[in-house]
Amino acid sequence: MTVMKSTIPDAARQVAGSALQSTLVDLLGISLIGKQAHWNIVGPRFRSLHLQLDELVAVIREAADTVAERAATLGLPPDGRPETITSAFALPGPKDGWIRDDDAVEMMVETLGAAATRLRERIDATEGADPVTQDLLISITAELEKQRWMFAQGVGEFRGRAVGRAVTGWGA
Secondary structure (H helix, E strand, O other): OOOOOOOOHHHHHHHHHHHHHHHHHHHHHHHEEEEEEEEHOOOOHHHHHHHHHHHHHHHHHHHHHHHHHHHHHHOOOOOOOOHHHHHHHOOOOOOOOOEEEHHHHHHHHHHHHHHHHHHHHHHHHOOOOOHHHHHHHHHHHHHHHHHHOOOOOOOHHHHHHOOOOOHHHHOO
16 A cells, blocks of 8 residues: 655644645535535425535535545545545534525525634645645635525525625624
8 A cells, every 4th residue: 555655844744634634524414414405495486496506516425525535645634424424524514304495595504604714724724834735725615605605595586685794794
């Protein structure tokens, strides 16, 4: 068996590896949440959200693959086993059963926002340790925030509220 030897010092590799593993868990968990909502969504916006959730899951799964491959590149085995995701996942998710379309939108806004916040902490942690991993985390954060914004547009429109700080945490 050939294991990749990292080009960065062990201490930096451990910092990057921890950030990558936590990000992998978050991304795989979000992909499961997205599919759960995709299968169980009900309401007048079923079709558009059904398709939007599929798009989200595709983007998230691609990011998860990139994160796992970065960990492997550093000589660290990525762990995406179900028991790892179950024990380590800490983002908000759906309850069982059918999910009203407006509840699904609010859940995705909340989940994606929490994931972006966690990623920003990892961006800070990897700054000195591994700028390559930091750059990857920055680009994933940008994509999560874009997806959050896309879901957030439906919150105000369909609940009769302006999309702003109270709903999304953005703006003054």
